[in-house]
Amino acid sequence: MTEYKIALVGFGGVNRGLAQLIAERNATWQAELGFSLSIVGVTDLFLGSIIDRNGLDASTLASLPAAKGAFAQLPGGSAEAFNEAVIKQSGADIVAEATFTNPVDGEPAATFCRWALEAGKHVVTTNKGPIALHGAELKQLAKANGVAFEYEGSVMSGTPVLRLANKTLAGAEVRGFEGILNGTSNYVLTRMEEGLSFDEAVAKAQELGYAEADPSADVDGYDVRLKVVILANELLDAHLQVSDVACNGIRGISSADIERVRDSGARWKLIGSARREDDGSVRASVEARLLPSWHPLIGISGATNAVSFETALLGAVTVSGPGAGRIETAFALLSDIVAIHASRHKA
Numbered sequence: 001m002t003e004y005k006i007a008l009v010g011f012g013g014v015n016r017g018l019a020q021l022i023a024e025r026n027a028t029w030q031a032e033l034g035f036s037l038s039i040v041g042v043t044d045l046f047l048g049s050i051i052d053r054n055g056l057d058a059s060t061l062a063s064l065p066a067a068k069g070a071f072a073q074l075p076g077g078s079a080e081a082f083n084e085a086v087i088k089q090s091g092a093d094i095v096a097e098a099t100f101t102n103p104v105d106g107e108p109a110a111t112f113c114r115w116a117l118e119a120g121k122h123v124v125t126t127n128k129g130p131i132a133l134h135g136a137e138l139k140q141l142a143k144a145n146g147v148a149f150e151y152e153g154s155v156m157s158g159t160p161v162l163r164l165a166n167k168t169l170a171g172a173e174v175r176g177f178e179g180i181l182n183g184t185s186n187y188v189l190t191r192m193e194e195g196l197s198f199d200e201a202v203a204k205a206q207e208l209g210y211a212e213a214d215p216s217a218d219v220d221g222y223d224v225r226l227k228v229v230i231l232a233n234e235l236l237d238a239h240l241q242v243s244d245v246a247c248n249g250i251r252g253i254s255s256a257d258i259e260r261v262r263d264s265g266a267r268w269k270l271i272g273s274a275r276r277e278d279d280g281s282v283r284a285s286v287e288a289r290l291l292p293s294w295h296p297l298i299g300i301s302g303a304t305n306a307v308s309f310e311t312a313l314l315g316a317v318t319v320s321g322p323g324a325g326r327i328e329t330a331f332a333l334l335s336d337i338v339a340i341h342a343s344r345h346k347a
């Protein structure tokens, strides 16, 4: 039976969700997936850090109070975040990186990924910054060190999109995609349709753990822009930089704008899209669009996301599911670990 030792970098909603899943489901995973997980280190800017190479109790970690320096309450814990030590010296096989997404330069998460990969550890991450801004370099680094770099949760949380499109649409010739790729902004638009103000709806999305640390990344479209870059580079081999994607969010949509179109059945949605043009170039954008009532993405409400791939052989293939959420995104980390396990146990 395989046991992977895992270090958690960032212990907010997502990695705490993973600790909770480990506490509740390790025995089931052992039986059904052929591996279990042992948490050997955790580090967080706010909570501090802790290392135990023999394994920490996942349930104690999952229920740790969200108080500054809280790891100091545990035997061997510290109020200081010793990120580098947790990544390099905890004996982890896998590092789960889930710190804040930095949409400008992807740091310090990109550095955390580099440290782990260079030390010969697999990396699983839900953080869009390192992938959108340093994806090619990090994939190369992983290859050079014979380890995996997996990031399924960076687009549409636990809903399978990247691996699904990469593996199961291979050969179908994906020509482009359009999608609702941000849970927070879609939730905000839905709640505004129900009568909440913009600010009230954003506060609710924060409460539910959907929003980024700075929710302007959600409502101004920057989060979707990163996801469009990740999807376009992964599926269309587009080599896009973040600055190549025109980006406008939902801040300009007022309750009055929503009310005005209510009877027509049209709805405002934040749409991220990319398409290969006839000259081979890829054009991508993020913008609030008024979708007509017949549009395939019109029924996608709340924090649900959906992406419709335009393919040469199948026409449109649409995937929908949760686009945000602590447990939903922790599941994406698990799916990355399942992929790593499968690749190590190939016949």
Ligand SMILES: NC(=O)c1ccc[n+]([C@@H]2O[C@H](COP(=O)([O-])OP(=O)(O)OC[C@H]3O[C@@H](n4cnc5c(N)ncnc54)[C@H](O)[C@@H]3O)[C@@H](O)[C@H]2O)c1
Binding pocket: 009, 010, 011, 012, 013, 014, 015, 043, 044, 045, 046, 047, 081, 083, 098, 099, 100, 101, 108, 126, 127, 128, 153, 154, 157, 209, 210, 211, 212, 213, 323, 324, 325, 326, 329
């Ligand atoms: N929550 C979701 O629904 C969701 C979905 C998909 C992707 N993501 C991404 O996953 C990542 C984690 O999301 P989350 O909801 O857990 O965020 P969060 O804000 O709840 O937690 C992030 C944690 O990282 C810690 N942190 C920040 N900078 C750090 C540093 N330099 N060193 C150590 N720790 C640091 C913070 O203290 C915080 O506890 C983010 O990048 C987010 O964009 C989140």
Ligand SMILES: N[C@@H](CCO)C(=O)O
Binding pocket: 154, 156, 157, 181, 182, 183, 184, 185, 210, 211, 212, 218, 223, 323, 324, 325
């Ligand atoms: N803040 C993001 C999390 C998922 O990337 C969202 O609302 O979609």
